[in-house]
Amino acid sequence: xxxxxxxxxxxxxxxxxxxxxxxxxxxxxxxxxxxxxxxxxxxxxxxxxxxxxxxxxxxxxxxxxxxxxxxxxxxxxxxxxxxxxxxxxxxxxxxxxxxxxxxxxxxxxxxxxxxxxxxxxxxxxxxxxxxxxxxxxxxxxxxxxxxxxxxxxxxxxxxxxxxxxxxxxxxxxxxxxxxxxxxxxxxxxxxxxxxxxxxxxxxxxxxxxxxxxxxxxxxxxxxxxxxxxxxxxxxxxxxxxxxxxxxxxxxxxxxxxxxxxxxxxxxxxxxxxxxxxxxxxxxxxxxxxxxxxxxxxxxxxxxxxxxxxxxxxxxxxxxxxxxxxxxxxxxxxxxxxxxxxxxxxxxxxxxxx
Amino acid sequence: xxxxxxxxxxxxxxxxxxxxxxxxxxxxxxxxxxxxxxxxxxxxxxxxxxxxxxxxxxxxxxxxxxxxxxxxxxxxxxxxxxxxxxxxxxxxxxxxxxxxxxxxxxxxxxxxxxxxxxxxxxxxxxxxxxxxxxxxxxxxxxxxxxxxxxxxxxxxxxxxxxxxxxxxxxxxxxxxxxxxxxxxxxxxxxxxxxxxxxxxxxxxxxxxxxxxxxxxxxxxxxxxxxxxxxxxxxxxxxxxxxxxxxxxxxxxxxxxxxxxxxxxxxxxxxxxxxxxxxxxxxxxxxxxxxxxxxxxxxxxxxxxxxxxxxxxxxxxxxxxxxxxxxxxxxxxxxxxxxxxxxxxxxxxxxxxx
DNA sequence: ATGAAAGCGCTAACAA
DNA sequence: TTGTTAGCGCTTTCAT
Numbered sequence: 117x118x119x120x121x122x123x124x125x126x127x128x129x130x131x132x133x134x135x136x137x138x139x140x141x142x143x144x145x146x147x148x149x150x151x152x153x154x155x156x157x158x159x160x161x162x163x164x165x166x167x168x169x170x171x172x173x174x175x176x177x178x179x180x181x182x183x184x185x186x187x188x189x190x191x192x193x194x195x196x197x198x199x200x201x202x203x204x205x206x207x208x209x210x211x212x213x214x215x216x217x218x219x220x221x222x223x224x225x226x227x228x229x230x231x232x233x234x235x236x237x238x239x240x241x242x243x244x245x246x247x248x249x250x251x252x253x254x255x256x257x258x259x260x261x262x263x264x265x266x267x268x269x270x271x272x273x274x275x276x277x278x279x280x281x282x283x284x285x286x287x288x289x290x291x292x293x294x295x296x297x298x299x300x301x302x303x304x305x306x307x308x309x310x311x312x313x314x315x316x317x318x319x320x321x322x323x324x325x326x327x328x329x330x331x332x333x334x335x336x337x338x339x340x341x342x343x344x345x346x347x348x349x350x351x352x353x354x355x356x357x358x359x360x361x362x363x364x365x366x367x368x369x370x371x372x373x374x375x376x377x378x379x380x381x382x383x384x385x386x387x388x389x390x391x392x393x394x395x396x397x398x399x400x401x402x403x404x405x406x407x408x409x410x411x412x413x414x415x416x417x418x419x420x421x422x423x424x425x426x427x428x429x430x431x432x433x434x435x436x437x438x439x440x441x442x443x444x445x446x447x448x449x450x451x452x453x454x455x456x457x458x459x460x461x462x463x464x465x466x467x468x469x
Numbered sequence: 470x471x472x473x474x475x476x477x478x479x480x481x482x483x484x485x486x487x488x489x490x491x492x493x494x495x496x497x498x499x500x501x502x503x504x505x506x507x508x509x510x511x512x513x514x515x516x517x518x519x520x521x522x523x524x525x526x527x528x529x530x531x532x533x534x535x536x537x538x539x540x541x542x543x544x545x546x547x548x549x550x551x552x553x554x555x556x557x558x559x560x561x562x563x564x565x566x567x568x569x570x571x572x573x574x575x576x577x578x579x580x581x582x583x584x585x586x587x588x589x590x591x592x593x594x595x596x597x598x599x600x601x602x603x604x605x606x607x608x609x610x611x612x613x614x615x616x617x618x619x620x621x622x623x624x625x626x627x628x629x630x631x632x633x634x635x636x637x638x639x640x641x642x643x644x645x646x647x648x649x650x651x652x653x654x655x656x657x658x659x660x661x662x663x664x665x666x667x668x669x670x671x672x673x674x675x676x677x678x679x680x681x682x683x684x685x686x687x688x689x690x691x692x693x694x695x696x697x698x699x700x701x702x703x704x705x706x707x708x709x710x711x712x713x714x715x716x717x718x719x720x721x722x723x724x725x726x727x728x729x730x731x732x733x734x735x736x737x738x739x740x741x742x743x744x745x746x747x748x749x750x751x752x753x754x755x756x757x758x759x760x761x762x763x764x765x766x767x768x769x770x771x772x773x774x775x776x777x778x779x780x781x782x783x784x785x786x787x788x789x790x791x792x793x794x795x796x797x798x799x800x801x802x803x804x805x806x807x808x809x810x811x812x813x814x815x816x817x818x819x820x821x822x
Numbered sequence: 823a824t825g826a827a828a829g830c831g832c833t834a835a836c837a838a
Numbered sequence: 839t840t841g842t843t844a845g846c847g848c849t850t851t852c853a854t
Contacts, residue, residue: 126617171587171590171591172591173532173591173593174588174591174592174593175528175531175532175537175592175593176532178528179526179528179529179532184528194547194553194556194557195550195553195554195557195757197548197550200547200548200553201548203547203574204547204548204574207574216573216588218571218572219571219572220569221556221557221560234524235527235569237524238524238525238526238527239527239528240526240527240528264479347757347761378761382761385763404548404700405758405761408700408731408735408758410738410763
């Protein structure tokens with residue numbers, strides 16, 4: 117119908133103004149609900165806008181306001197169920213503030229990640245939530261972005277950066293895991309994780325080692341297996357473990373995430389290793405599929421909603437500080453929430469039977 | 470450092486121009502790579518930009534160009550692995566065109582979906598890819614959006630709309646499924662799907678019914694169970710099936726997606742029903758977890774990359790047509806790709822044994 | 823209460 | 839080749 121400019125025929129505020137016989141200023145005031153306007157004006161403007169099918173052009177609005185009401189989020193992989201559920205939580209938390217989410221997938225590649233971050237900056241998002249792909253390589257891009265915009269790191273934390281962070285206390289979590297396994301009778305244990313390229317992995321291994329040592333559990337070097345956060349790696353690790361353990365496998369296999377644990381339990385089944393009878397297995401994250409494993413996985417539940425809420429809160433605070441003209445970066449917050457253990461069937465709850 | 474306006478201290482093209490001692494037009498030409506500029510100019514401008522840490526403000530650029538190089542995508546649920554992998558495919562296809570993806574989750578709710586679509590329009594995305602949440606309720610919002618922007622429906626199709634569509638031929642897919650089960654010895658079958666609120670569900674049931682009838686397989690009304698695309702529903706359905714089948718369960722259970730099938734196989738295990746010995750089970754989509762079922766699922770593999778590529782192609786074509794000033798909507802394309810069966814362990818390949 | 827007008831940062835005619 | 843300038847659609851002083 118309305119054909120104008122290179123605009124694809126979109127109705128502008130000027131057209132609404134003309135039809136209503138008022139100025140563009142009045143239309144803006146009425147439609148954005150700011151400022152005063154008589155009831156009569158409101159009615160007329162509203163009608164004209166409805167008749168024309170007017171929709172605000174948020175690009176123009178963003179340029180004028182230098183605010184987009186949009187938060188960018190970058191995750192290592194959108195196909196990892198843990199991150200998708202985290203995204204969901206963040207989206208809900210943002211929705212409560214009337215903000216929207218611009219989601220980017222970094223494909224677990226720091227270079228792609230850097231491009232995504234740059235693009236989010238160019239788009240003037242109000243803030244950025246990022247779960248860095250790599251424990252060191254992600255550093256420069258993350259820091260550079262944080263220098264320009266409010267930014268909070270989620271779940272994982274990159275070395276060499278100075279930004280807000282929200283995640284779980286991996287050390288405390290692993291302590292619960294190892295204690296539980298020990299109660300279930302485990303006196304030796306293996307750890308299957310990802311290469312130490314991100315903080316989660318490092319911290320979880322560290323927490324595992326520390327508590328296992330405390331309890332005097334046997335942990336051989338050959339039982340620390342690091343590669344990838346994938347089901348395939350979990351499966352392969354069991355083969356390595358079986359091959360590399362002359363005296364038989366350890367009593368327990370602690371996995372750095374649920375995908376790995378799912379692979380581990382699957383391979384155990386294939387190798388005829390009874391879980392939890394012969395070997396106890398634990399995961400981490402409590403993704404939806406964790407309960408679907410055979411047996412259902414004992415794992416660590418991450419308080420996603422809480423993590424998301426805290427992140428959004430920090431972002432809002434940072435935005436406010438920036439708007440207040442605080443050139444100096446305020447102090448940073450590192451918020452570690454303590455997750456809880458979800459006991460299912462892949463461990464021997466309540467001691468040996 | 471640079472503090473200016475309400476801009477958060479971002480460097481503008483004017484500042485770069487000043488530092489380089491040239492006009493803003495020259496800076497624009499150099500940095501966007503369009504138009505001519507001497508080597509000397511390019512050097513000077515580039516240096517000034519680098520020194521200042523200039524980054525283009527894509528909001529301003531978008532307002533000027535009325536193009537954002539961004540495509541919006543709306544999926545029913547970001548936690549459904551099928552959609553996330555579809556998103557990944559779309560992102561890759563878009564990346565090849567230098568475009569980015571703005572992803573929205575409709576939470577399987579047509580109202581949320583309508584809001585997302587409106588927001589994408591407001592943001593001036595160049596086009597929209599949507600997998601509608603509901604077979605009828607999604608109609609008005611989708612059509613209204615399609616009237617304003619290039620839009621293609623993916624996977625699912627809403628009744629009462631006139632837009633491009635790319636997906637799979639569900640009828641042909643189901644034919645393959647039923648044939649395979651029949652070869653495996655099945656003479657009766659149940660169907661577990663979602664309430665008939667979307668085209669996939671409808672089509673798949675229709676395809677199932679038709680082929681089962683062709684082959685003379687028994688299909689009782691009590692064996693058509695419709696609720697949700699969830700694992701939980703798959704589990705519940707088995708209980709209903711067991712309770713409601715005096716003469717014993719059917720020889721096969723055809724599921725409308727892999728999540729349901731995963732629930733079904735799990736419940737069968739719990740009920741001591743051997744799969745595929747007593748009952749054969751099939752899924753649909755071939756999500757990553759399909760092979761992790763116990764037994765691994767026979768399912769229908771959707772050609773995601775192909776679907777994504779076609780969608781992006783259609784969008785580009787529509788954008789071009791729109792730019793060419795074609796006010797009249799061109800003819801619509803409905804592209805149905807034929808998926809192929811992936812045979813794993815939940816069915817009896819090659820006839821009864 | 824309403825309107826006129828400036829300007830957010832960028833690009834593309836058009837001039838020089 | 840380079841510069842001047844208008845203007846994308848919106849919001850917001852500042853007058854009236």
